[in-house]
Amino acid sequence: MPLATIAFYLMATVTVLAALAVVTARNPVHSVLFLITAFFSAAGLFVLMGAEFLAMLLVVVYVGAVAVLFLFVVMMLDVDFKSLRQGFAQYLPVGLIIAGILTIEMIIVATSVATRGAASKVVGPEASAPDVSNAETIGRVLYTDYAYFFQAAGLVLLVAMIGAIVLTLRHKPGVKRQNIAAQTARGPKTGMTIVDIKPGAGEGE
Amino acid sequence: MFLDQLSLAWPEVILGVGVLVLIVWGAFQGKSNAVFNGAAVLLLAAAAIAAVVGPHGSAFAGGMIADPISAFAKVFIYGFSAVAIILSDRWLARRGEQKFELAILVILAALGMGVMASAGDLISLYMGIELHSLALYVLAAFRRDDAKGSEAGLKYFVLGALSSGLLLYGASLIYGFAGSTQFPEIAAAVAEGGAEGGVLFGLVFLICGIAFKVSAAPFHMWTPDVYEGAPTPIVGFFAAAPKLAAMVLLARVLSEAFGSAIDEWRQVIVAIALLSIFVGAFAGLAQRNLKRLWAYSSIANIGYALLGLAAGGEAGGTAMLLFMVLYMVDVTGFFACLCALNRDGKPMETIDDMAGLVKERPGLALAITAFSLSALGLPPFAGFWAKFYVFKAAIGAGETYMVWAAVLGLVGSVVAAFYYLRLLKVMWMDPAPGATDKPAFEGKAFAYVAAVFSFLACMPFLYFIEPVAKAAAAVLG
Numbered sequence: 001m002p003l004a005t006i007a008f009y010l011m012a013t014v015t016v017l018a019a020l021a022v023v024t025a026r027n028p029v030h031s032v033l034f035l036i037t038a039f040f041s042a043a044g045l046f047v048l049m050g051a052e053f054l055a056m057l058l059v060v061v062y063v064g065a066v067a068v069l070f071l072f073v074v075m076m077l078d079v080d081f082k083s084l085r086q087g088f089a090q091y092l093p094v095g096l097i098i099a100g101i102l103t104i105e106m107i108i109v110a111t112s113v114a115t116r117g118a119a120s121k122v123v124g125p126e127a128s129a130p131d132v133s134n135a136e137t138i139g140r141v142l143y144t145d146y147a148y149f150f151q152a153a154g155l156v157l158l159v160a161m162i163g164a165i166v167l168t169l170r171h172k173p174g175v176k177r178q179n180i181a182a183q184t185a186r187g188p189k190t191g192m193t194i195v196d197i198k199p200g201a202g203e204g205e
Numbered sequence: 206m207f208l209d210q211l212s213l214a215w216p217e218v219i220l221g222v223g224v225l226v227l228i229v230w231g232a233f234q235g236k237s238n239a240v241f242n243g244a245a246v247l248l249l250a251a252a253a254i255a256a257v258v259g260p261h262g263s264a265f266a267g268g269m270i271a272d273p274i275s276a277f278a279k280v281f282i283y284g285f286s287a288v289a290i291i292l293s294d295r296w297l298a299r300r301g302e303q304k305f306e307l308a309i310l311v312i313l314a315a316l317g318m319g320v321m322a323s324a325g326d327l328i329s330l331y332m333g334i335e336l337h338s339l340a341l342y343v344l345a346a347f348r349r350d351d352a353k354g355s356e357a358g359l360k361y362f363v364l365g366a367l368s369s370g371l372l373l374y375g376a377s378l379i380y381g382f383a384g385s386t387q388f389p390e391i392a393a394a395v396a397e398g399g400a401e402g403g404v405l406f407g408l409v410f411l412i413c414g415i416a417f418k419v420s421a422a423p424f425h426m427w428t429p430d431v432y433e434g435a436p437t438p439i440v441g442f443f444a445a446a447p448k449l450a451a452m453v454l455l456a457r458v459l460s461e462a463f464g465s466a467i468d469e470w471r472q473v474i475v476a477i478a479l480l481s482i483f484v485g486a487f488a489g490l491a492q493r494n495l496k497r498l499w500a501y502s503s504i505a506n507i508g509y510a511l512l513g514l515a516a517g518g519e520a521g522g523t524a525m526l527l528f529m530v531l532y533m534v535d536v537t538g539f540f541a542c543l544c545a546l547n548r549d550g551k552p553m554e555t556i557d558d559m560a561g562l563v564k565e566r567p568g569l570a571l572a573i574t575a576f577s578l579s580a581l582g583l584p585p586f587a588g589f590w591a592k593f594y595v596f597k598a599a600i601g602a603g604e605t606y607m608v609w610a611a612v613l614g615l616v617g618s619v620v621a622a623f624y625y626l627r628l629l630k631v632m633w634m635d636p637a638p639g640a641t642d643k644p645a646f647e648g649k650a651f652a653y654v655a656a657v658f659s660f661l662a663c664m665p666f667l668y669f670i671e672p673v674a675k676a677a678a679a680v681l682g
Binding site for chain 1: 207214265309310333342358
C-alpha cells in the first residue's frame, strides 16, 4: 500500500472518530479538544489532495481562532451543559431523520454540481499551472484582479471595529489614570507650594 | 493599467481615503462639530461629482462597473447620506449624545451602497451588502443606553445575518452551476443551458436575501421593530438610500446576469411585490405609532418599485428609478418633520400626538399633509407620478398577469389611503392636547424643501430627470 493511501486512511479515521467524540464527550472542554483534532486531521486530508492553502487556512482560522474562541466560551461562561443534554435520547430519532435528509441532499447537490454544473467542465487542478503552488496562485489574483474585493473586505472589518468601539467603549468620569508626561514634568515649582502659615492659626492646604 | 482601473472607482477611492482621514481627525477631536460634519458632507459631494464626471467601463475583473445607472444611483445615495448626517448629528446634539462616529458610519454605509450600485460580480455584491448593512446595524443601536434602540440594533443584526446566509447560499449555488461569479459569464451560462434547476434555485435564494434588504414582504418582519426603536433621523436614512442601492443591485443582477430568464424571475418578483403592497396596506391599518406606520408604508412602496422592476427592460428600470427617487424625497421629508416635532421635550411619535398640529405648527402640518397625500398617490403630488410610471411600465410589459398585478396594486393603494387620511383627520380636525416645542431649524428646513418638491417642484424635476433615468435604465434594457 502506498504511503499516501495509508496516510489517507489514518487521517480519515481520526477525523471521523474525533468528530464522533465531539458530540459524545461528556466534558465540553474535551469536545473542543476533539474538534481541534478533527480540524487538524481534515487539514492533513487537504494536503493529500494538493490543497495546501486550504489546509493552512483550516489550521490558522479554525484551530487558531475559532476553536480557541469556543474553548474560551466553554471555560469562561457558566453554561449548564447537563441541562442542555437532557432529552438527548428523546430527540435522537428526529435528529437522525434530519441528519439523514441533510446527507442525502448534500450527496444530490454534490453529484449534480459535479456532473451537470460548472465543475464538470473543469479538467483538473493540475491543468492550469503545474509548477505554481496554490497559495501562490491565490496570491497572484488576490492583490491584482481581486484588489477591489480585498480592500472592501478590509473596510467591512473597519466598520466592525468602529461599531464595537461605538457600542461598548465608555469613558467613565472619575477614573484615575497614570499620566507619565505630567509625572516626569513635575518639578519643585509645580510639585511644591510654600504656604505661609501664621503662628497659632494652625491651618494649611 | 491598475491606475486605469482605479480611475473608474474614483467615488469609492475618495470615500475610502476620506473616511480614514476623518477617523483620525475625529479621534483627536473627540466630538463632532459643524466643521467636521461639513467636511463629511463635502466628501460625499466630491464622491457624487466623481461618479457623474468619471469614466464609464468595467474594472477589477468585472467586479466594479461604472455606467449611467451606477452614477445615477450614487448621486442620490450620497446626497441622501449627506442629509442623514446633518439631520442625525443635530438631533443627537440636542440630546447630548453627539459622536463623530456617526458621520463615519454613514459615509462607510454610503460607500457600501455605492459598491452595491456598481457591482458586476457576486463577490462585490456581497461585499457591498455586508459593508452597508454592518454600518446600518451599528447606526440602529447608536443610542446604546436606549433599550429600544439596542433591541432594534440586535434584531436587525440577527435577522440581517440570516438574510446574508440565504444570499450567500444562493450565490454559491449560482457559482456552482454557472461556473463564474461574474454577471456576464453567469448570463452566458444561463443563456447557453437555459435556466435550469440549480441556477434558478440559487437565484431564488439571492432574491430572498436582497428582498430582506429592501424589506419586501415576506421578508419584512424586522422593519417595524427596527424603525420604531432606531433614532428617528437614522430611520429616515434607513428608509431612503439603502433601499435605492438594493433595488439598483437587484435590477442589475436580474437583467445582467439573468436577463434571458426573465419569464422565470418575473413571477417571483411580482409575487413579492403584490405581497408587500398588501402587507403594507393592511398591517398599516392597525398601527398607532407613526414610525411603525411609515415602516409599513415603506414596505408597500417597495412593492410598487418591485412591480416596476418586474416590468423589465428599459421602461421597467426607468419606472423603478423614478419611483425610488420620488419616494426617497417624501420619506426623508416626513422623518425630518418627526425629528423637528417635540411636545414637552418628548418626541411626537404616535398618531394621537399629532392632534391639532395644524393650529400650532401650520408649516410642518402642511408638510406632513403633502407627504401623506403624496404617499397616497394623489395628483399632482410626487407620489402620483411615481405610481404613474410604475403602472404604465407594468401595463406596457405585454403580459396579462402584469396588467392584473397593476390593478391589484391600485387596490392596495386605496386600502393604504385609509391610514394616511386618518393621520390627516387627526391633524386637521382634533383638538391639541398641549403646546409643541419650538421645532428644530434643520428638520424644518429639510421638511419644507421636501414638501415643496413633492407638491410643486417634482414636475419640472421629472422633466429633467426622466431622460437621465431613461439613459441609466438603458443599461438594463
